Amino acid sequence: MNRNSILQIGPDLVEVSTYIPQDSYFGRPYIDRDEIRDAPGVHRNIHGGFENTDTRFNFYFPAIEVYGGRMFQPMEGGHAGHENIFGEGPVAEISGGMAMAFRMGGYMVESNCGHIGDDIDERAGPDPTLYGYRAAIESARLSRHLAKQIYGAEPANGYVYGGSGGGRRSPACIEYGSGVYTGALPYHGGGNIADHGTRSRVRSEQPVHFGLMFNVRRLLGNRLPGVIDAMQPGGSGNPFEGLTVHQREELANLYRLGFPRGAEFMMSQPFGQIWLWTSIADMLLEEDEDYFSGFWSKPGYIGHDEPQWVKPDLIDTEVSVKRVLTARDLKENPEFADAAIQAAAYPAIFIATLNHTLDLPMTLEVDLPAGGYRQGAGVYMQSGAARGRRLYAMAEASDMLFCDGRGEANLERLTGVVPGDRVRIDNRAFLAYCYYYKYHLSEEPICDFLRVDGQPIFPQHDVPLASPLMGVPYSGQFDGKVMWIHATHDTSLWPPQGLSYHRAVEHAQGKAGLRDNFRIRWTENAEHTPPNMVPPQPNRSGANWLVNSQGIIEQSLADLIDWVENGVEPAGTSFAFVDGKIVLPPDAAERGGIQPVVHIASPAGGELKTKVGENVELMASAEAPSGGKIIAVEWDFDGKGVYPLSNDIAAGQSHVEARGQHVFDAPGIYFPSVRVTAHRDGDLGAKQRRLENVASVRVVVS
Numbered sequence: 135m136n137r138n139s140i141l142q143i144g145p146d147l148v149e150v151s152t153y154i155p156q157d158s159y160f161g162r163p164y165i166d167r168d169e170i171r172d173a174p175g176v177h178r179n180i181h182g183g184f185e186n187t188d189t190r191f192n193f194y195f196p197a198i199e200v201y202g203g204r205m206f207q208p209m210e211g212g213h214a215g216h217e218n219i220f221g222e223g224p225v226a227e228i229s230g231g232m233a234m235a236f237r238m239g240g241y242m243v244e245s246n247c248g249h250i251g252d253d254i255d256e257r258a259g260p261d262p263t264l265y266g267y268r269a270a271i272e273s274a275r276l277s278r279h280l281a282k283q284i285y286g287a288e289p290a291n292g293y294v295y296g297g298s299g300g301g302r303r304s305p306a307c308i309e310y311g312s313g314v315y316t317g318a319l320p321y322h323g324g325g326n327i328a329d330h331g332t333r334s335r336v337r338s339e340q341p342v343h344f345g346l347m348f349n350v351r352r353l354l355g356n357r358l359p360g361v362i363d364a365m366q367p368g369g370s371g372n373p374f375e376g377l378t379v380h381q382r383e384e385l386a387n388l389y390r391l392g393f394p395r396g397a398e399f400m401m402s403q404p405f406g407q408i409w410l411w412t413s414i415a416d417m418l419l420e421e422d423e424d425y426f427s428g429f430w431s432k433p434g435y436i437g438h439d440e441p442q443w444v445k446p447d448l449i450d451t452e453v454s455v456k457r458v459l460t461a462r463d464l465k466e467n468p469e470f471a472d473a474a475i476q477a478a479a480y481p482a483i484f485i486a487t488l489n490h491t492l493d494l495p496m497t498l499e500v501d502l503p504a505g506g507y508r509q510g511a512g513v514y515m516q517s518g519a520a521r522g523r524r525l526y527a528m529a530e531a532s533d534m535l536f537c538d539g540r541g542e543a544n545l546e547r548l549t550g551v552v553p554g555d556r557v558r559i560d561n562r563a564f565l566a567y568c569y570y571y572k573y574h575l576s577e578e579p580i581c582d583f584l585r586v587d588g589q590p591i592f593p594q595h596d597v598p599l600a601s602p603l604m605g606v607p608y609s610g611q612f613d614g615k616v617m618w619i620h621a622t623h624d625t626s627l628w629p630p631q632g633l634s635y636h637r638a639v640e641h642a643q644g645k646a647g648l649r650d651n652f653r654i655r656w657t658e659n660a661e662h663t664p665p666n667m668v669p670p671q672p673n674r675s676g677a678n679w680l681v682n683s684q685g686i687i688e689q690s691l692a693d694l695i696d697w698v699e700n701g702v703e704p705a706g707t708s709f710a711f712v713d714g715k716i717v718l719p720p721d722a723a724e725r726g727g728i729q730p731v732v733h734i735a736s737p738a739g740g741e742l743k744t745k746v747g748e749n750v751e752l753m754a755s756a757e758a759p760s761g762g763k764i765i766a767v768e769w770d771f772d773g774k775g776v777y778p779l780s781n782d783i784a785a786g787q788s789h790v791e792a793r794g795q796h797v798f799d800a801p802g803i804y805f806p807s808v809r810v811t812a813h814r815d816g817d818l819g820a821k822q823r824r825l826e827n828v829a830s831v832r833v834v835v836s
Contacts, residue, residue: 148180153279157272159264161185174233175200177241180280181217184272188255190217191273192244194232195284202239204695205281205289207274207315209296209304212406213413213603214247214265216489224488228664229297230688230822237822238692240289241281245273247303249603251489252413252544262335266605267306270294274307274314291698295319295691298406298626298662302336303605305635308612317698318612319691321619321683322662324631325600326576327638328607335599336607339576340631341414342597343391344407347625349568350388351401352447352507353381361385362398362671367805368741368832373398380443390583391571392630392714396679397661400625403669405481406662407626411510411567412526412538418598419563425573425595429566434593436569444568449506449561452516458548459497459534461486478531480669482538495548498535500557510564513537515557519550526564535559540601574598580630580714610638617653617694617704619687621660622716623680629716632656653706655690655727657683658718659828665775677775678807681826689728689814689823705760722757730764730812732756732829741832750796750833756810757789762825763816769794771806786816798835805830 150163167181176197183190195201208220208229219225221232221244235242248269249255258264278288292315294307301323308318309330326337354361354377361373374382389395419426430437437444464470464479479497486492498513508530515523523546525537538544551557572592575581584591616639620632632654639652660683661668661676668676693704707727710717722731735753744750750771758764764787768777771794781792794808807830813820 148280148283150182150276150279153276155184155272156275157268159258159268160187160189160272163276174231175236177232177236178284179221186257187248187269188246188250189248189269189273190246190250191276192217192221193277193280194221194235194242195281196236196241198285200236200239201241201285203287203290204238204240205243205274205277205292206235206238206240207243207245207270207292207294207307209270209294209300209307210247211296211298211300212409213252213601214299214303215249215251215253215603217244217246220244223490228667228684230684234688234822238695240293241277243274243277245270247603252603253541254602260335260602261333262602262604262606263333265603266303267310270303270307271311271314274311278314291316291695293317293319293691293694295321295687297322299604301627305608305612305616306605308614308616309609312613316614317694318614318616319619319687319694320616320635321687322621322624322627324627324634325604326607327634327641328609330609330611330642332606332609334606335602336604337576337597338600338604339578339581339597340627341410341600342571342574342576343628344410345567345570346384346388346391347393347401347407348404348411348510348564350384351404352568353384353443357381358398358402362402365396365398366832367830368736387571387583390714391580392628394623394625394629395715397623397625399671400661400668403477403480405484405626408510408528409481409485409538411564412528413540413544414598414601415512415526415563415567416524416540417601418567422595422598425570426563426566428593429569430562432593435573437566444565447507447561447565449508449511449559451503452556452558453500453502455498455500455551455553455555455557456533457499457553458495458551459499460493460495461497462492464497465492472532475531475534477669478529478534479536481528482536484667485538495551496537498537498548498551498557499533500535500559502533502559507561507565508535508559510567511535511559511561512563513557513559515551515555518552518555520546520548520555578630608635608638610635610640610642612651615651615694615697617655617690617697619655619657619683619690621657621662621683622718623660624662626662630711630714632716633711653704655686656707656709656716656718657681657686657729673803674773674805675775677777678770678773678805679828679830681809681828685822685824685826686729689825692823693728722759726759728760728762728812728814729825730756730758730762730810730827732808732810732827734808734829734831736831741834743834743836744798745836746798746801748797750798750806752794752806752808752831754792754794754808754810754829755790756792756827758812758825761788762812762814763788764790764810765813765816765818765820765824766809766811767792768809768811769796769806770809771796771798771804773805777809783818785818798833801835804833804835806833
């Protein structure tokens with residue numbers, strides 16, 4: 135390809151002076167980088183921002199030969215705040231990045247959504263419309279102005295998509311960006327509903343329910359492994375066996391609120407959930423002070439009426455700092471290679487890697503007294519250069535606290551903290567948060583078990599407002615098409631959150647609009663993140679029980695394009711929602727969607743018993759819906775998630791029967807899994823749009 139083919143005009147001639155922002159908040163745009171890059175394909179990268187704002191943008195324009203008149207705008211997860219997430223680094227590799235946009239015939243837009251890092255734009259203040267959609271939309275409008283200069287015409291269609299927090303903001307973009315976007319593909323998102331034009335912050339029940347997940351983890355302690363085992367393949371199916379009355383009640387409530395069955399291991403390894411607590415704890419304490427004080431002092435609250443459930447775990451002490459560590463220290467220093475330390479440090483290391491902050495000090499080592507529950511505790515600096523800074527413990531191990539915080543505290547973390555500084559460790563707020571769900575009921579039917587005749591059982595406070603960085607509630611009112619992707623095992627935005635936009639569209643557009651403009655697809659056996667980002671279980675890697683949903687997301691984006699541009703209606707997934715659980719039909723034709731359906735023939739009781747040296751043979755069946763074809767059947771017998779064994783597959787089959795054999799050389803409990811991959815075109819060598827599913831069985835080797 136001619137490297138200069140994308141230079142429709144010289145870089146020095148690209149102009150933004152004639153661009154007038156439609157949103158009057160934004161000053162004149164400026165460009166501070168305009169260069170040609172070679173990877174992942176020859177493209178022109180233009181970076182800049184808008185004067186008198188914190189809004190930054192990154193545009194990636196590919197060669198004219200691969201451009202098909204489309205704009206793609208991926209939206210960052212979490213609180214956003216970066217304009218270089220999808221252009222390079224781990225998220226680009228995970229999500230397809232600009233390579234996916236180029237494959238689909240478009241250029242790519244990135245926006246930091248109006249703010250830098252976890253801080254707000256001081257001039258705008260806590261305006262959720264800016265961070266939820268206005269900065270992203272204005273960046274996209276500017277990109278169209280530049281695309282006309284580079285390609286000769288603005289893109290005919292624009293597509294916005296993203297997961298998690300990006301699944302919150304991408305619907306807002308199409309709702310408020312008429313003329314900019316024609317399609318949206320949110321995935322793994324969720325939130326509440328309000329009328330179009332709202333300027334309110336999101337009132338999200340999911341952060342409320344995270345407190346219950348933390349509470350179950352705290353209360354169960356060393357009984358949690360038994361719950362995990364009961365709900366794995368071949369387990370008893372009874373997670374309540376051996377639990378106390380209070381433990382049973384809290385675990386049952388967790389399931390009623392939608393925590394996905396079969397994902398109980400993730401309670402032991404909270405990730406994005408505990409980060410969210412650290413980022414909103416101070417906001418909750420400021421805006422809901424009556425609850426956090428009343429929890430300990432008023433009748434009707436657990437802390438006052440039933441203190442036996444919280445007082446044994448209390449911490450309120452002041453200690454001296456011994457050491458301050460960076461994520462790089464934890465990642466590279468063999469002193470911290472212990473498995474327990476690495477498991478606790480995993481969220482901090484991953485977030486630092488994601489945000490290019492490996493050298494930011496974020497871990498304290500202190501001498502803590504024995505007892506008490508440390509995760510989630512407040513870490514309040516009492517002396518030194520960081521005096522007054524408030525952080526919270528995402529995790530703890532060996533007297534180390536892995537910290538994060540809100541706003542400026544998130545940007546600075548433990549900068550300026552030195553050995554000898556005094557710090558207060560106080561977990562009273564976190565213990566109150568563990569029961570937050572009882573006292574903050576949304577109007578959703580999922581919370582009805584905590585009401586009798588419509589009256590709440592416990593004293594009530596308003597469902598808290600999310601950070602303004604999370605934008606505004608869904609309205610469901612948009613021009614174009616929306617396809618929603620959600621995962622059955624998502625422990626960051628539980629499956630009931632996948633139903634919220636369905637309700638929003640039906641409320642705003644009626645059943646006809648819902649039918650004509652909206653689809654939902656469920657990805658079975660998928661988490662909020664790819665399997666390689668899920669901490670491993672002692673005998674199972676993430677890839678042994680979860681699949682990567684990126685292929686389904688990319689194929690669904692291609693189907694969304696076909697729907698918008700050619701009127702080809704995509705297949706949705708049939709499902710039922712029962713007792714807080716998504717139930718998918720076992721038959722591929724009935725289930726629909728695009729993911730293959732796979733089953734392993736289970737032995738009686740779901741558990742196969744064998745001995746060392748004996749041959750184990752398993753049979754699997756798989757079927758691809760919607761015209762897809764099976765292209766791979768792979769087996770993982772030892773739980774490592776590598777899938778070294780595969781069956782020969784003839785091209786063009788939509789249904790296959792497969793056999794896997796293995797001889798175990800050591801006693802233990804194993805979870806052999808079969809991973810089946812389908813592809814729309816049946817391409818046996820396909821690298822993209824691979825549609826995966828997995829099934830497992832328990833084998834006990836004596």
